[in-house]
Amino acid sequence: MYFKSFFDEKLAHMSYLIGCQKTGEALVIDPARDVAPYHAAAKKEGLTISAAAETHIHADYLSGIRELAGSGGVKLYVSDEGDQEWKYQYLNDYEHELLKDGSTFYIGNVKFEVLHTPGHTPESLSFLLTDEGGGADEPMGIFTGDFLFVGDVGRPDLLEKAAGAKGTSETGAIDMFRSLKKLKDLPDHLQIWPAHGAGSACGKSLGAVPMSTLGYERKFNWALRITDEKEFVHELLTGQPEPPTYFAQMKKLNKEGPPLLTREEIPRKSAPTEGAVIVDARDASRFSDGHLKGSLNIPYNRSFPNWAGWLLDYERYIFLIAEEGRIGEIRKALSSIGLDQVKGYMDPEDLPGQLETYESISVEKANELMTDDHYYVVDVRNGNEWEDGHIREAHHHMLGHLPEADLPQDKTLIVHCQSGARSAIGASLLQAKGHEVLNVKGGFSAWKGAGYPVE
Structure with missing residues (x-):
C-alpha cells in the first residue's frame, strides 16, 4: 500500500493519496482544488488516480473532487447521509457511488469501511482503512475528516453561524457526542488522519501534529474524556472562533458543484480593471x-x-x-x-508617482492621542481576544465585519489588533472607505507590555 499526506498551510488542510501498488490504482481523500500535486505523486509511484472520496461537504475550501472527476476515469465516493439539504447536486455527470454507514469499497486491495459520524455536519463520514493487500485483517487507521482532530473535534455550529441553518448548533453537538461513542470498540493503535490541523477555523484547539492514534486521543483529547452529554455540549459550543463569512459560499459551491478551473493567463496592466x-x-x-x-x-x-x-x-x-x-x-x-x-x-514597479500613505504609530503615541475627542479607537481582534482584555477607550469591530461597521467619518481612526498585522489590513480597508487612519505598531501586546491599563 502507498500512503502520502498533503498539507496546505494556508488553509491548514490535510488531504491524502492512497494507492494499491499491486493493481496500480489510487484514491484521493478530501482533495484540494489544485489537483496537480496528487497527479504528480501518483505518476512518480507508477499509480493511476481512479477514485476520489470526501468525508463531507466542506465549508472552508473549494473541493477538488469535481476537478479530479472532470479529468476522466475517476469514480467519486461521497456521502448519502443527512437530509436533502446535504446532498451533492452534480453527481449525475460523473461515475459515483453514494455511501452510508456500513458501506464498504475497495481501491485495489485496500479496503475502506464507512462510518457515519455526524456532528460537524449531518452527512459527515469517516473511512476505516485496512491494507488487505499487505495481509492485514483489521484497520490500521481512520480518515476522520472534520469529525475527530488531533486534540479536538469538529465544531458543530458552522451550519448555523455560517450557513444560516438555525437551531443546528446544539443538535450537532449532541450528534458529535454520540458519534464519538462509535469509536469505543476500535483499537488503540488505530491511526487518526484528520482533514485539518492547527490554524483551521473548523475547531477551537486543533493540534499542530499532523496525525495521532486513537489511544493517545482517548488519553489526552478533551472531547473523548468527557462522559456527560450536557457537559460535552456546553464545552464544545463555548469559545469557538468566529467563522469566516466565505464558509457559506464554500458550502454552496461544494454542494452544487465547484466550477472547473480555467487556465487563462492573467494580463499585466498599467491601470486597474474598471470596477475591480x-x-x-x-x-x-x-x-x-x-x-x-x-x-x-x-x-x-x-x-x-x-x-x-x-x-x-x-x-x-x-x-x-x-x-x-x-x-x-x-x-x-x-x-x-x-x-x-x-x-x-x-x-509594484509600475505604480505611479503619486500614491496614498498612512502612518503607523507607537503605543505611547496612541495613548497620548486617545484622550483627544478627535480620535476613535478601533480594536479589530476576535471576540474572545476582546473579552480577555481590551483598551478602555477602544470600540470592538472584528476585522472580518469591518466592511459593515458604522464608524465616525469626522474622527481619525486609531486601529489596533494583537500585534499589528490584522490592524494593517483594517487600516487599509478603512482608508479605502474614506477614513483618516493610524495603525498601532505592536498592537495590544505592545500596549500591555508598556504597562498601560487594560479592562
Whole structure:
C-alpha cells in the first residue's frame, strides 16, 4: 500500500493519496482544488488516480473532487447521509457511488469501511482503512475528516453561524457526542488522519501534529474524556472562533458543484480593471509607504486566503498588486476558496508617482492621542481576544465585519489588533472607505507590555 499526506498551510488542510501498488490504482481523500500535486505523486509511484472520496461537504475550501472527476476515469465516493439539504447536486455527470454507514469499497486491495459520524455536519463520514493487500485483517487507521482532530473535534455550529441553518448548533453537538461513542470498540493503535490541523477555523484547539492514534486521543483529547452529554455540549459550543463569512459560499459551491478551473493567463496592466477591487498583496510596511488610492492590503502570507475570503466580494472582479513572479501562487491561493475572478495585475514597479500613505504609530503615541475627542479607537481582534482584555477607550469591530461597521467619518481612526498585522489590513480597508487612519505598531501586546491599563 502507498500512503502520502498533503498539507496546505494556508488553509491548514490535510488531504491524502492512497494507492494499491499491486493493481496500480489510487484514491484521493478530501482533495484540494489544485489537483496537480496528487497527479504528480501518483505518476512518480507508477499509480493511476481512479477514485476520489470526501468525508463531507466542506465549508472552508473549494473541493477538488469535481476537478479530479472532470479529468476522466475517476469514480467519486461521497456521502448519502443527512437530509436533502446535504446532498451533492452534480453527481449525475460523473461515475459515483453514494455511501452510508456500513458501506464498504475497495481501491485495489485496500479496503475502506464507512462510518457515519455526524456532528460537524449531518452527512459527515469517516473511512476505516485496512491494507488487505499487505495481509492485514483489521484497520490500521481512520480518515476522520472534520469529525475527530488531533486534540479536538469538529465544531458543530458552522451550519448555523455560517450557513444560516438555525437551531443546528446544539443538535450537532449532541450528534458529535454520540458519534464519538462509535469509536469505543476500535483499537488503540488505530491511526487518526484528520482533514485539518492547527490554524483551521473548523475547531477551537486543533493540534499542530499532523496525525495521532486513537489511544493517545482517548488519553489526552478533551472531547473523548468527557462522559456527560450536557457537559460535552456546553464545552464544545463555548469559545469557538468566529467563522469566516466565505464558509457559506464554500458550502454552496461544494454542494452544487465547484466550477472547473480555467487556465487563462492573467494580463499585466498599467491601470486597474474598471470596477475591480484592488488587492495589494505586498507586506504592510511597503503598502503603508505608498499605494493606489482605494486599494485593500492583504499581505500574501499564511493567512492570505482566510482574509481574502472574509473581505472580498465573490461577485466583484479582483485586480492584484504584486510582483510578477508571485502572481501564479497568489492566484492559486485565491482559487483555493473559489475567488477566480482575477482580471489583471500590476507589478509594484509600475505604480505611479503619486500614491496614498498612512502612518503607523507607537503605543505611547496612541495613548497620548486617545484622550483627544478627535480620535476613535478601533480594536479589530476576535471576540474572545476582546473579552480577555481590551483598551478602555477602544470600540470592538472584528476585522472580518469591518466592511459593515458604522464608524465616525469626522474622527481619525486609531486601529489596533494583537500585534499589528490584522490592524494593517483594517487600516487599509478603512482608508479605502474614506477614513483618516493610524495603525498601532505592536498592537495590544505592545500596549500591555508598556504597562498601560487594560479592562
